[in-house]
Amino acid sequence: xxxxxxxxxxxxxxxxxxKIAPLPVQETIPLEKATGRVLSADIHADVDIPxxxxxxxxxFAVHAADTTGASDAIPAMLHTKGRVEMGHPAGTGIHPGxxxxxxxGGVLPAGADAIVMVENTEQAGGDVLVRKTVAHGENxxxxxxxxxxxxxxxxxxxRLSAQDIGVLAAAGCARVPVFCVPVIGIISTGNxxxxxxDTPKAGQIRDSNSFMAGAFVQEHxxxxxxxxxxxxxxxxxxxxLERALGECDAVLISGGSSKDDRDMAAALIAELGEVIIHGxxxxxxxxxxxxxxxxxxxxxxxxHPASAFIVxxxxxxxxxxxxxxxxxxxxxxxxxxxANNVPSQKGREDYVRVKLENGMATPVFGKSGLLNxxxxxxxxxxxxxxxxxxxxxxxxxxxxx
Amino acid sequence: xxxxxxxxxxxxxxxxxxKIAPLPVQETIPLEKATGRVLSADIHADVDIPxxxxxxxxxFAVHAADTTGASDAIPAMLHTKGRVEMGHPAGTGIHPGxxxxxxxGGVLPAGADAIVMVENTEQAGGDVLVRKTVAHGENxxxxxxxxxxxxxxxxxxxRLSAQDIGVLAAAGCARVPVFCVPVIGIISTGNxxxxxxDTPKAGQIRDSNSFMAGAFVQEHxxxxxxxxxxxxxxxxxxxxLERALGECDAVLISGGSSKDDRDMAAALIAELGEVIIHGxxxxxxxxxxxxxxxxxxxxxxxxHPASAFIVxxxxxxxxxxxxxxxxxxxxxxxxxxxANNVPSQKGREDYVRVKLENGMATPVFGKSGLLNxxxxxxxxxxxxxxxxxxxxxxxxxxxxx
Numbered sequence: 001x002x003x004x005x006x007x008x009x010x011x012x013x014x015x016x017x018x019k020i021a022p023l024p025v026q027e028t029i030p031l032e033k034a035t036g037r038v039l040s041a042d043i044h045a046d047v048d049i050p051x052x053x054x055x056x057x058x059x060f061a062v063h064a065a066d067t068t069g070a071s072d073a074i075p076a077m078l079h080t081k082g083r084v085e086m087g088h089p090a091g092t093g094i095h096p097g098x099x100x101x102x103x104x105g106g107v108l109p110a111g112a113d114a115i116v117m118v119e120n121t122e123q124a125g126g127d128v129l130v131r132k133t134v135a136h137g138e139n140x141x142x143x144x145x146x147x148x149x150x151x152x153x154x155x156x157x158x159r160l161s162a163q164d165i166g167v168l169a170a171a172g173c174a175r176v177p178v179f180c181v182p183v184i185g186i187i188s189t190g191n192x193x194x195x196x197x198d199t200p201k202a203g204q205i206r207d208s209n210s211f212m213a214g215a216f217v218q219e220h221x222x223x224x225x226x227x228x229x230x231x232x233x234x235x236x237x238x239x240x241l242e243r244a245l246g247e248c249d250a251v252l253i254s255g256g257s258s259k260d261d262r263d264m265a266a267a268l269i270a271e272l273g274e275v276i277i278h279g280x281x282x283x284x285x286x287x288x289x290x291x292x293x294x295x296x297x298x299x300x301x302x303x304h305p306a307s308a309f310i311v312x313x314x315x316x317x318x319x320x321x322x323x324x325x326x327x328x329x330x331x332x333x334x335x336x337x338x339a340n341n342v343p344s345q346k347g348r349e350d351y352v353r354v355k356l357e358n359g360m361a362t363p364v365f366g367k368s369g370l371l372n373x374x375x376x377x378x379x380x381x382x383x384x385x386x387x388x389x390x391x392x393x394x395x396x397x398x399x400x401x
Numbered sequence: 402x403x404x405x406x407x408x409x410x411x412x413x414x415x416x417x418x419x420k421i422a423p424l425p426v427q428e429t430i431p432l433e434k435a436t437g438r439v440l441s442a443d444i445h446a447d448v449d450i451p452x453x454x455x456x457x458x459x460x461f462a463v464h465a466a467d468t469t470g471a472s473d474a475i476p477a478m479l480h481t482k483g484r485v486e487m488g489h490p491a492g493t494g495i496h497p498g499x500x501x502x503x504x505x506g507g508v509l510p511a512g513a514d515a516i517v518m519v520e521n522t523e524q525a526g527g528d529v530l531v532r533k534t535v536a537h538g539e540n541x542x543x544x545x546x547x548x549x550x551x552x553x554x555x556x557x558x559x560r561l562s563a564q565d566i567g568v569l570a571a572a573g574c575a576r577v578p579v580f581c582v583p584v585i586g587i588i589s590t591g592n593x594x595x596x597x598x599d600t601p602k603a604g605q606i607r608d609s610n611s612f613m614a615g616a617f618v619q620e621h622x623x624x625x626x627x628x629x630x631x632x633x634x635x636x637x638x639x640x641x642l643e644r645a646l647g648e649c650d651a652v653l654i655s656g657g658s659s660k661d662d663r664d665m666a667a668a669l670i671a672e673l674g675e676v677i678i679h680g681x682x683x684x685x686x687x688x689x690x691x692x693x694x695x696x697x698x699x700x701x702x703x704x705h706p707a708s709a710f711i712v713x714x715x716x717x718x719x720x721x722x723x724x725x726x727x728x729x730x731x732x733x734x735x736x737x738x739x740a741n742n743v744p745s746q747k748g749r750e751d752y753v754r755v756k757l758e759n760g761m762a763t764p765v766f767g768k769s770g771l772l773n774x775x776x777x778x779x780x781x782x783x784x785x786x787x788x789x790x791x792x793x794x795x796x797x798x799x800x801x802x
Binding site: 049166169173192201202204367 | 489
């Protein structure tokens with residue numbers, strides 16, 4: 001293979017991984033387990049919510065007209081008819097001149113059209129003095145005001161937040177249709193790599209990228225499956241890749257920072273399927289491989305930790321988002337002012353790690369082989385391919401880690 | 402009990418929950434399980450990272466001085482001495498006038514002080530033509546440049562991201578000291594509440610708040626434990642609370658929107674321990690209870706869904722953050738321009754739900770009994786107690802859900 005890569009723009013890499021992402025399959029799970037999962041179908045309310053006109057305060061249900069002009073100085077006097085019991089249909093209705101005690105959440109009795117808060121009343125024997133005028137409908141949550149029976153409460157593709165889980169409970173969705181969690185195989189290659197439990201000897205380093213990739217995959221709603229460290233041996237790597245393709249929905253091959261490792265990964269992917277892209281116009285992260293085998297995406301990540309991480313956030317996350325079925329994946333971006341000039345090479349997207357402090361984004365420069373720049377920075381700024389750099393004082397969007 | 406609550410400022414409520422939060426206990430778990438968990442101790446590198454001078458490119462290790470003035474027009478010619486094998490100590494060293502092939506990640510051989518990228522060289526028999534000048538140290542990652550042996554790589558209290566997991570792997574931290582996941586008991590009260598699996602009859606609604614609270618607790622790194630729906634019966638509620646106090650680290654009592662329920666919860670907490678706060682100057686969310694029993698926090702949430710949710714994000718999250726040991730809990734805030742005037746009552750903090758679109762924050766007004774406003778909005782803006790409102794066009798910080 002050539003020492004020069006044929007690089008493609010980041011946008012093409014993203015479009016490619018989105019195109020080859022396998023469609024997620026579906027399952028049904030209990031509501032208590034659904035936090036953070038992605039809906040695989042629109043959910044409809046099975047009842048009207050609420051199913052009755054409901055008080056939103058503790059107070060007295062009244063004819064609003066009976067309170068017209070009522071004030072501290074001139075209260076309206078209404079005859080009280082007892083109380084509404086929680087959880088039961090309203091019993092007695094009221095006639096003009098009457099009122100009935102109603103707790104928050106109680107059913108509005110027939111004849112009543114508003115509630116006076118208890119703070120604005122005073123009990124006087126069998127009568128109640130109302131010290132405030134209320135309007136028609138005041139302090140009442142109307143029948144089906146929240147959701148109508150049959151209405152879509154949440155849409156397919158929504159990643160479920162705490163509020164969403166509350167809405168699903170109200171809508172009667174005790175078992176939730178969701179997309180299955182994709183399983184992502186992770187293979188490490190490189191003769192220089194040793195397990196975390198080993199102490200590296202001269203020339204060796206610990207395999208940290210596969211752990212980073214596994215955690216990233218998990219943060220993006222997928223399940224990592226680790227296959228361990230493969231030596232730079234074609235048969236060994238091929239056996240691992242075939243096994244991972246059989247057990248997972250996609251495979252990440254965490255290089256191998258040397259060209260030999262990368263070439264072997266590319267050759268193997270080509271042998272078992274196809275290499276679609278080898279080289280992206282991104283810095284750091286150029287020597288990335290995007291391929292497919294057994295109809296499953298196979299991504300070769302660059303070996304330098306910072307390069308691998310930038311490729312994960314800039315490209316691989318789009319693959320994972322598509323595979324999880326998330327229709328509106330979150331990208332945390334905050335606005336900041338750039339503290340220094342940042343030059344950039346035209347024709348490639350540059351991702352510059354930055355530290356955020358008091359609204360200022362300060363570049364954290366450092367070789368892409370370093371891990372420490374990743375944990376000392378808060379996110380990255382992206383310099384588009386058509387730009388030659390950004391100037392100190394410019395407003396920039398910072399993608400938070 | 403009085404119908405009027407003695408309300409305290411939000412800041413006092415936060416300080417109180419932080420004070421009564423039990424200290425988290427610790428455990429040690431495998432690195433693969435540590436994503437999203439919180440470190441309970443500083444982690445030190447057990448080795449120098451890297452442990453040797455390392456090439457960051459594929460190329461030729463050289464004496465930088467030998468390349469001075471080298472260019473396409475006048476290349477330097479160096480005698481090649483073979484190659485560095487990955488994962489092994491460097492064998493042969495080089496003398497001036499010599500070079501050696503080195504893959505990315507290889508050990509810099511004795512005598513070499515820089516690497517020329519392979520793209521800038523040309524093989525010519527046993528010699529290599531170098532077409533570019535390199536500086537001393539160029540393309541070399543130095544011994545312990547990433548982390549020195551013994552250096553703190555990550556601090557206690559850090560919630561572990563993907564990059565952090567990578568750093569821990571490099572630092573040899575195969576088993577990670579973390580704070581245990583706090584267990585939060587959730588009890589629902591209210592005669593009007595029925596389970597999600599039931600169809601509500603007249604006067605009834607489904608219990609959605611306890612599901613919402615459970616999911617919220619999970620989103621904030623805790624484990625919810627649900628005790629189900631308790632009828633408005635003191636002995637039943639007391640038995641549930643005692644059981645939850647025995648099994649959990651803190652308990653949320655999801656009201657009961659009626660005053661009867663709230664009063665019963667407050668009376669029970671007082672009986673088993675103490676009610677510290679009953680009423681917060683927050684809207685929505687005023688009728689919140691903060692108490693303690695068996696040295697464990699017990700929080701009574703208001704019954705209206707939007708009120709309960711605002712109390713969760715404005716107050717309870719500070720309790721959970723403290724209990725998880727998270728030293729720098731994340732609060733996603735984005736800047737936006739307010740689309741409408743929003744009046745507010747002086748003396749209380751108002752939390753107004755907003756929809757975010759193209760940098761504009763549009764208030765989503767709606768009764769606090771509604772769930773739909775929570776899923777139709779993207780977050781809230783906070784109007785401080787000392788303010789009487791915000792004006793259209795003002796810049797505001799939006800707390801994203």
